[in-house]
Amino acid sequence: MIHKLTSEERATQLAQLHGWQAVAGRDAIHRQFKFADFNEAFGFMTRVAIKAQEMNHHPEWFNVYHTVEITLSTHDADGLTERDIALARFIDEVAKSMQHK
């Protein structure tokens, strides 16, 4: 059973995850990405989706045109775990390798 991050662990991890915010009222993190166009946004989502399936750890996300909003939390633990941090780090790497704001 994967354990939820303690509040100290969460604070430490969030400080290292630039661009991600804590979600009010929920043990989760959130970030918005803007790409050049829908094609870029969907390509980003495709790469993240492949990794999510590999990890068996899936984002909650919303896409409209060039914008992608992602919320990460571990449903089985009802809160933030290392899996969310690992996926967030991967997401940031993919976004960094593409033009995004």
Ligand SMILES: C[C@H](O)[C@H](O)[C@H]1CNC2=NC(N)=NC(=O)C2=N1
């Ligand atoms: C059965 C399957 O392993 C679980 O439902 C996995 C799938 N993907 C998941 N994704 C996320 N974000 N949290 C989970 O607890 C989770 N559990």
